[in-house]
Amino acid sequence: MTTNLPRIDTDFAAQGTVLPHDAEPPVKHICVVGGGTAGWMTALLLANSAYGRRLQIRVIESPQVGTIGVGEGSTPWLRGFFEGLGIEEAEWMPVCNATYKAGIRFDGWSTRPGFESYFHPFASMLDNLTMTQFVQNVHARLDGADVHAHPDRFFIARRLADECRAPKPQRSFPFDVAYGYHFDAGLLGQFLHRKALERGVHHVPRHVESVLQDERGEITGLRLEGDETLAADFFVDCTGFSSLLIGKTLGTPFVPFAENLFNDAAVAMPTPIDGPIMTQTVSTAMDHGWAWKIPLTERYGNGYVYSTRFCSADEAETELRTRMGLLDADTPARHLKMRVGRVTHAWNRNCVANGLAQGFIEPLEATALLFVQRTATMLVSVLEKGDMGEDARRAFNDTINGQFEGTRDYIVCHYKTNSRTDTEYWRANAANTHLSEPLVQLLRTWLDRKPIIPGLKSNTFGRAYPIVSWYCLLAGMGIFPDAQELRAPTPKEAQHNLAALDNMIERSAMNYPDHRTLLQEIPARVHEETLQLYLW
Structure with a gap:
């Protein structure tokens, strides 16, 4: 199974478009x-x-x-935007307090044992060596086999995020990771x-x-x-x-x-940053929505996305401040409405x-x-x-x-598959029946323990997100038979040597630098490039 690095894939790709040098634009x-x-x-x-x-x-x-x-935060496509314009990271990242992003961690969305947290990785060339094992283990577990199928073990992006490593390999290690940015x-x-x-x-x-x-x-x-x-x-x-x-x-x-997505407001506030700089966005489930934590070079961006049907703006701010230990602090908060x-x-x-x-x-x-x-x-x-x-x-x-x-369907799926019962907000999301037909078909296929890959490849359902994203979401949320229903795997179901996979990912991660160290080198690279231009 091939895992391609992402690109903007539309019917309007202009690759190969050749215009006469004197062609007039349709609008001027x-x-x-x-x-x-x-x-x-x-x-x-x-x-x-x-x-x-x-x-x-x-x-x-x-x-x-x-x-x-x-x-x-961004997806990996922003990297292509700058590359297409010939704008180097050394030019824009320092002035935007930007950091690298290898993916998103979701904490507390699921209460299923062993699946309380999972990481949504951005794609990597190395995924070609691990994706097959992951998907096969997922389907074995769906069939009732007691095999490891949590996505965090199978992708190097998660290891890089855990170790605060930048998703930019050394020159001697030619395995690219698709990364986004925080800024x-x-x-x-x-x-x-x-x-x-x-x-x-x-x-x-x-x-x-x-x-x-x-x-x-x-x-x-x-x-x-x-x-x-x-x-x-x-x-x-x-x-x-x-x-x-x-x-x-x-x-x-x-x-x-x-009726699909309940959240319509947010409250945001900054906090200081010190120590290692993460290469992940953290999304943590709250009482009436979720909180983000985003690392920049100069601060953390924090916020709480919530639904005004379930709590007021003051209640949301209080909950966020309490979580961050800022209840009595004078840190300013910014309230936002979303359409x-x-x-x-x-x-x-x-x-x-x-x-x-x-x-x-x-x-x-x-x-x-x-x-x-x-x-x-x-x-x-x-x-x-x-x-x-x-x-x-x-x-x-x-x-x-x-x-x-x-994209809406993918976001809705996070809420629909949650297993929290502590507030009416989460219970209402899990009980929500206002789902699109493609999403209903995708979930039904998964729960029927059938492969979803054919439907994803044909765009029957799951449009806008790749195979790895859907598998990480559904497996990461623990949408499997209950633990007491699992049985010992057959030799075929237990065929993959996960210790060897762990070793490969661990050793591969050693070829990616510490995030903060790499970011500190960027201004030096800017100075060196400017000096060379001046001398030339």
């Missing part, structure tokens, strides 16, 4: 309304398209509106802003007072503060939850996920919504930037192909909607 002036990470990431990818500076790109950013910055979201937005300006994007720091439309409903321009009008051919709505263009102006309906769901059409008329204006799925798996990156990449591909007609728009929307639905 694109206006991105709203800055922040979503707006500047979109602008950068547009500026890096095959049309380059033949596109006029403007970012209209109101100085009156701040960025939300919820969540300071200060505000600083990342500022960095992307600077890079976009360097690459020809125009910044207009003005407040939008109204949106202009023609008789067909197409957006023609923006009336800015000071009675100035700015016209464009195409617009990207990055105005956050306010959804100024796609929602308020074009009236695109919003599909809420409230969980998506618009029916991310591309409506001559406008594409991106970021929170397009939709949001709670930050349990850090997918917010992934959706931004995917949407912007797809928009670039549409532009480069030169077809912005109805068929292209329909395919674009179908792809994004499918990604939202698939």
Whole structure:
């Protein structure tokens, strides 16, 4: 079984697209309304398209509106974003207080003995040597054999996270690990802003007072503060939850996920960091949701995602402060509201919504930037192909909607499979019957003790997440026969030498450096590269 490192995989891949050197873009002036990470990431990818500076790109950013910055973690796709733009880690990571991320640990979601915690790893080349053993042991345990099937034992990413090692091997050890990052979201937005300006994007720091439309409903321009009008051919709505263009102006309906995902608010606060720096996000079950802990170079980012149906903002803050030992401290807390769901059409008329204006799925798996990156990449591909007609728009929307639905199902599965009974919140999640048909089919297949791989490969269910993720989730939550129902394994079921596997992973991990040490070397590398450039 092959475990591929992740990539953005859509029907809009622009690989192999070759444009004539004098080709004219289908639209010439694109206006991105709203800055922040979503707006500047979109602008950068547009500026890096095959049309380059033949596109006029403007970012209209109101100085009156701040960025939300919820969540300071990413998936491995962000690595590809920077590599595609030719931006080195040594350039952006230090100025964004960024650290490496090998995966996510879930603590306390399950109460099943031996499965109270599990790690969701990012993929590695070494998984090709362990994935088969893991899947076969999972199915043996589903069939009632008493074999080890907890995912934590089978993946090097978990070992790296446990030992606070950076997922970047020594040059002599050619086995890559797909990794994400933790970062200060505000600083990342500022960095992307600077890079976009360097690459020809125009910044207009003005407040939008109204949106202009023609008789067909197409957006023609923006009336800015000071009675100035700015016209464009195409617009990207990055105005956050306010959804100024796609929602308020074009009236695109919003599909809420409230009956699937209960959480609609969060409270966040920082704490100091010292000692080893983790290479994992920690998600810990709380009374009415879950708490995150994210390591940056200068601090921990902490927060509590919860449902206002089950507790108040004050109760959530008190619970978080109590957990962190800050009940009597003056550490400031920031309260946030979340609109969980998506618009029916991310591309409506001559406008594409991106970021929170397009939709949001709670930050349990850090997918917010992934959706931004995917949407912007797809928009670039549409532009480069030169077809912005109805068929292209329909395919674009179908792809994004499918990604939202698939990601929602994966997140919902965490809650549906929980075994906590201590609060009404967790009991309601376990009893929730508002599941999509694909998710019902996937869970039924698992509980029937049948392989889910064929359904995952055919996209019958489990869309948007790879095989390893689904197996780690369901096995990690302990969705197996009860211990008293297990029997001794047959020789075939017990065929794998797990001691040898442990030895291989342990020795392999020795080829990855200490996380804090590697991060401390990054500024030195920046200085050396700058000096070499100066001497040259």
